[in-house]
Amino acid sequence: MANSRRRRIIGVMGGGKVDKETARMATELGRRVAEAGYVLLTGGRPAGVMDAASQGAHQAQGLVIGILPGPDPDDSSAFVDIVIATNLADGRNLINILSSDVVIACPGGAGTLTEVGMAIKNKKPLVLLNFDPGPTVLDAESQGRVIRASTPTEAMAAVQKFMEKIKS
Amino acid sequence: MANSRRRRIIGVMGGGKVDKETARMATELGRRVAEAGYVLLTGGRPAGVMDAASQGAHQAQGLVIGILPGPDPDDSSAFVDIVIATNLADGRNLINILSSDVVIACPGGAGTLTEVGMAIKNKKPLVLLNFDPGPTVLDAESQGRVIRASTPTEAMAAVQKFMEKIKS
Amino acid sequence: MANSRRRRIIGVMGGGKVDKETARMATELGRRVAEAGYVLLTGGRPAGVMDAASQGAHQAQGLVIGILPGPDPDDSSAFVDIVIATNLADGRNLINILSSDVVIACPGGAGTLTEVGMAIKNKKPLVLLNFDPGPTVLDAESQGRVIRASTPTEAMAAVQKFMEKIKS
């Protein structure tokens, strides 16, 4: 008796410190996630891809979930509606992945690399949006569980492709 | 620059196996949480107080968050809107507490006892609704951080009292 | 093909701030755990029952494991030999319980209460050494999974009783 009416969640991962172009891209991606009717999930902090994507989804009247590394819900991006405070530090990255129906990895550093690894390990559909995690993902990519994209439009096309597979 | 527009969350804890009267009380409590404009958070499973409270909030058009012990979002109560899958087993109990602005403990067993302990430890406002965690809470109670209630009406009055203190 | 040669671990829980008599009792308890040939496991911090029990086991040439709430192994009691750094904050309490063959709860506060709750929930043999967690444990006690003790001697007798059951 699975819960079939739960809302579908797209997780957007990426660096806490990013250049302006990446931030712009993340904002557009967040907007597109909301416009497509999905809930946006990020790492919740008021920084980098997390903040930018949340802003985009918020401006498009989407619902935004933030999974914080720390213990205090108030320490979240101002564009997050629902704050989940974990106090697990980087351990919260696994929750980001498990709670998302599809994961999109934007440019980032070692934290984003761990999220990519966890998505592969837990067989979550993964979109790599201008992020290269090296050769470890090649097997999963050849099995159709990883799609590379270079724009938010391509990323959302990949999301839709994955979601059709999930529903069927 | 705290996130002041995030939605306020009331966490309702309690047993996974409860008698009919406790379930009825939890359903009424969930409904009251939603009617008061709060988001309801529970442990997310399709059982006991979690399921009953979620049903009440759902029927009152409230938003329901479920923090699951397992890895699969589909394993949640059908009355949960947003599923956070943790795969932390009982470790997710700490997330339940940290993410709630006020915690209400309904009748339950050892799991509920751990949630009460974590609420006290993390100085979260705590309402004990017909649940007695023994002498360890007496200090916090004397400091005004714990209020005992015997009906959903009394529990919601305690929630409002705590929320006024938080806002001020 | 279970690992039958692993070393047996006794977890000693209790407050981070305790009076002198409790500290003396915890030191004696740690010594007795080591003399009985067990590994001692504590919450690892240089404070309260954790520090005192570690000191006792160390002085008796026992091996001491500390499961730290923070990320830095150096922040441990100087009597800990093997430091496990978790950065899970209070989330590490579950690891304390799961890794212990028998748990002894000394006087403590809300943190100790969560550890008692987790021991009951995960059916770990539990010795209550002058700590009263209220009525929630009564069921487990009537099933023989909880024994009350008022001295280290009584606590170690309870440990031995549990260990004989585990081995058989």
Add this chain to the structure above:
Amino acid sequence: MANSRRRRIIGVMGGGKVDKETARMATELGRRVAEAGYVLLTGGRPAGVMDAASQGAHQAQGLVIGILPGPDPDDSSAFVDIVIATNLADGRNLINILSSDVVIACPGGAGTLTEVGMAIKNKKPLVLLNFDPGPTVLDAESQGRVIRASTPTEAMAAVQKFMEKIKS
């Protein structure tokens, strides 16, 4: 007042399913870790690099710590002396990293990739022993926090280099 007498720990990470040559290499590496006087830490399961490295350290009379993903200490490699049971699934990978003074990544898959990411993120000295995590580590490598090796001998030389830096 840091704990300066705690035992130094070398974490050996790598795949749960590996070819015979990788297993042989891991066994030799485990032996070398023990012979150098360090405690060996692995992910604890009776499989792949974890099991092979533990066997090597055990045969050289070293102390072996296993950090298990599951709740039951008995489910560990028979060459593990001290089992830490977490029930955190892949969430235990962060504990592996934080508890190690130096991390060695052997060939593996997505799980090993997450451990590399966490080592970089938490600034742990990292030896890559025939494992390539892609371009994300290049920054840390240029800062001297990552050393590549192609044999256990080279890996242990890198460990010693890092340990001298830590002590000074």
